[in-house]
Each structure stands twice: as C-alpha cells, then as structure tokens.
Amino acid sequence: MNSSRGGFTLVELLIAIVMMTLVGGVVFALLNSTQRVSTAQAERMMMQSSVRTGALVIPAELREIATSTAGQTDLMQIAADSVTYRAARGLGFTCGTITATQIKILNTSILPFSGLRAIAPGRDSLLLFVDGNPDSRTDDIWVRLPITSTATSTCGTQPAIAVNTPSFLALLPGGLLSTVIVGGPVRTEEVMRLKSYASGGQQWVGVASLSGGDAVQPILGPITAGGFSLTYLDGSGAVTAIRDSVRMIQLRLIGVTERRVARGGTTGANVILQDTLVTRVMLRNTPR
Numbered sequence: 001m002n003s004s005r006g007g008f009t010l011v012e013l014l015i016a017i018v019m020m021t022l023v024g025g026v027v028f029a030l031l032n033s034t035q036r037v038s039t040a041q042a043e044r045m046m047m048q049s050s051v052r053t054g055a056l057v058i059p060a061e062l063r064e065i066a067t068s069t070a071g072q073t074d075l076m077q078i079a080a081d082s083v084t085y086r087a088a089r090g091l092g093f094t095c096g097t098i099t100a101t102q103i104k105i106l107n108t109s110i111l112p113f114s115g116l117r118a119i120a121p122g123r124d125s126l127l128l129f130v131d132g133n134p135d136s137r138t139d140d141i142w143v144r145l146p147i148t149s150t151a152t153s154t155c156g157t158q159p160a161i162a163v164n165t166p167s168f169l170a171l172l173p174g175g176l177l178s179t180v181i182v183g184g185p186v187r188t189e190e191v192m193r194l195k196s197y198a199s200g201g202q203q204w205v206g207v208a209s210l211s212g213g214d215a216v217q218p219i220l221g222p223i224t225a226g227g228f229s230l231t232y233l234d235g236s237g238a239v240t241a242i243r244d245s246v247r248m249i250q251l252r253l254i255g256v257t258e259r260r261v262a263r264g265g266t267t268g269a270n271v272i273l274q275d276t277l278v279t280r281v282m283l284r285n286t287p288r
Contacts, residue, residue, distance in 0.1 A: 048275050050220045050222075051220070051253050051255035053219075054205060054253050054277070055277050055279055057219055058205070058220075058281075059279060059281045061087065061207075062083075062194075062249055062251070063282070063283070063284065064087060065085050065087075065283045066284045066285050067283045067284070067285055067286055073244050073246065073283075074087075074189070075243050075246055076191065077243075078230070080230060080231075081195060081196045081226075081230070082193060082194065082195030082230075083193070083230055083249070084191065084192070084193045085192055085193075085194075086125075086190070086191055086192075087190055087192040088189050089116045089117065089124060089188045089189055089190055090116065090119060090124075091187050091188075092105035092106060092112075092113035092161070092185070092186050093105065093111065093183055093184065093185055093186065094106070094181075094182050094185075095158065095160055095183065096155035096182070098182060099177070100167045100169045101165055101166065101167050101168075102164050103128065103162075103165065104153055104160045104161065104162050104163070105160060105161045105163060105186055106160055107159050107160050108158050108159055113161055115188060119147065119161065119163065120147075120212070121147045121149050121150060122147070123209065123212040124189065124190050124211070125146055125147060125189055125190070125211070126145045126163055126165060126186060127143070127144055127186060127187040128142065128143045129141075129184040129185045130142070130143050130173065130179050130184075131184060142187075143168060143171045145165040145166070147163055147164070147188075148164045148165060149164045150162065151164070163186075190209050190211045191210040191211040192208070192209055193208050193210055193216075194206075194207050195207075195208075195216070196228040197216055202221065202222040202258070203221065203223050203227060204218045204221030204222060204223065205218070205223060205228045207219055220255070222258060223253060223255055223256060224256050226254075227252075227253060227254035227256070228253060229251075229252045230252075231249070231250040232248075232249055232250075233246070233248040233249070233250060233280075234246065234248075235247045235286070246283065247283055247286045248281065248282050248286070249280070249281045249283070251278070251280070251281065252276070252278045253278075254274055255274065255275045255276075255277075256272050256273065257272055
C-alpha cells in the first residue's frame with residue numbers, strides 16, 4: 001500500500017528562508033529610514049523652537065532697556081557675549097505724602113501697581129521721577145533709590161504700597177521734596193546679566209539676577225561656540241563701544257541640535273544641524 005506524507009522539501013525551505021530574509025531586510029531598512037527621518041525632524045523642530053523662543057524672549061527683555069540723549073542709560077556693562085543692564089520690573093504712581101525716606105505707590109483696583117512680581121527689597125531698586133519745574137522738561141530727571149523695606153499702606157482711603165528708602169534729599173534739585181510731584185511715575189528695576197555660558201559640555205544662553213544673587217538660568221540652547229553675539233549700534237547705525245551712545249542692539253543666535261542627525265533625513269552621515277537668526281532691538285526712549 002502506498003502512503004503519501006505532507007511537508008516541505010529542503011529546497012522549498014531554503015527558498016522560504018531567503019524570501020523572509022529579503023522581506024525582513026526591506027522592512028528593517030524602511031523602519032530605520034523612518035526612525036532617522038523622525039529623529040531628524042524632532043531635533044530640527046526643537047532647535048528651531050529654541051532659536052525662535054530666543055528671538056521673542058531676548059528682544060522683549062532688551063527692548064525695555066532705556067536710553068536718552070542726556071546720557072542716562074540702563075546699560076551697565078556691554079560685551080560681545082554678554083550684557084548687564086537694569087531691567088524694568090514694575091510701574092506705579094506716587095500718592096499721599098512723600099517724605100525723605102518713604103514713597104507711597106497707589107495700588108487700587110483701577111490703578112494698581114503693575115509689576116512682574118511683588119517689590120523685593122534688596123533685589124529691586126526704585127526709579128523716582130523728579131519733575132522739577134512743571135513748566136519745563138529740560139530739568140526732568142529720574143532718581144535711583146535702594147529699597148530697604150515695603151509695607152501695606154494707604155493714601156487717604158485708597159490702598160497703597162509704602163516703599164522705604166535711605167534719605168534721598170541730597171539727590172533732589174536744591175534738596176527740595178517739592179520737586180517730586182505727587183502722582184508722578186515710579187518704576188522698580190533689578191540688575192540682570194544676559195550671557196553665553198557652558199554647561200554639560202554644551203553652550204547655552206542664560207540670564208541671572210545680579211542684584212538678587214541668583215545663579216545663571218538657561219533660557220535657550222544649545223548654541224554653537226560663539227553662537228550668541230551682541231553688536232551695539234549708535235543712533236546712526238554705526239557700531240559703538242561707548243555704553244551711553246548705544247541706541248540699538250543687534251542679536252545673533254546660532255542654535256544647534258542636541259545630537260547628530262541625518263542631514264538629508266534618510267541618507268548620509270549624521271551631523272549636528274544649525275539654525276541662525278539675526279535681529280535688531282531698538283532701546284526704549286531712542287529718538288525716532
């Protein structure tokens with residue numbers, strides 16, 4: 001009696017193995033290509049997001065730096081890779097009785113003290129507007145005062161913030177309190193430094209409050225070595241190294257990916273990608 005047995009011959013098994021190897025190789029190549037593309041796109045998006053964020057955050061901070069034709073400036077130190085400046089942190093208006101050691105700032109719901117945060121004695125200083133002669137603008141000045149303490153207070157029936165300072169009579173024209181007009185503006189500010197620094201084997205852009213004694217905090221990066229550069233320009237657009245003459249600041253950022261990725265997305269050797277952005281910021285009070 002003849003019997004038949006089902007199964008595969010050796011040749012059929014070899015053919016199946018070869019076909020599975022070919023299909024597996026194609027699938028692996030496709031997955032590897034997809035992964036390279038996804039990784040490259042993700043790294044490129046993070047790099048571009050970092051640079052674009054820097055293009056918004058840094059100019060917004062620098063734009064509040066004040067300058068004037070009289071030589072008053074919030075710039076304290078300028079360098080190609082860093083800038084130290086007095087940053088505006090709050091705005092309000094004086095009220096009540098002003099003494100040689102205390103200024104009250106109106107803080108009502110209609111006209112509140114508007115600030116990034118509460119006034120911090122020691123960290124913040126007070127910029128007081130002194131009008132002098134109300135009929136003339138040539139004698140108007142801003143007097144900078146250290147803040148020793150603050151307290152909740154009132155101006156009549158209106159809520160206010162009492163800001164205590166050392167005596168500032170000697171800083172007023174003629175030593176007269178009458179030169180400080182009640183209802184005039186006051187600003188609070190802190191000393192900040194924006195700079196390039198190295199951390200973790202990479203270069204970053206960071207900011208630190210010098211008056212607050214804070215450590216530098218990263219705001220964007222990584223960047224290339226020399227990927228954060230500042231150029232200072234005067235009113236005519238010429239480069240200047242004179243702090244009081246600065247009217248514009250040109251910012252240049254060169255961001256990089258945190259790791260190497262395929263330049264073309266699917267082929268080629270992995271490289272560090274770069275993205276460059278250049279913008280100019282006009283300082284506050286710059287004559288138009």
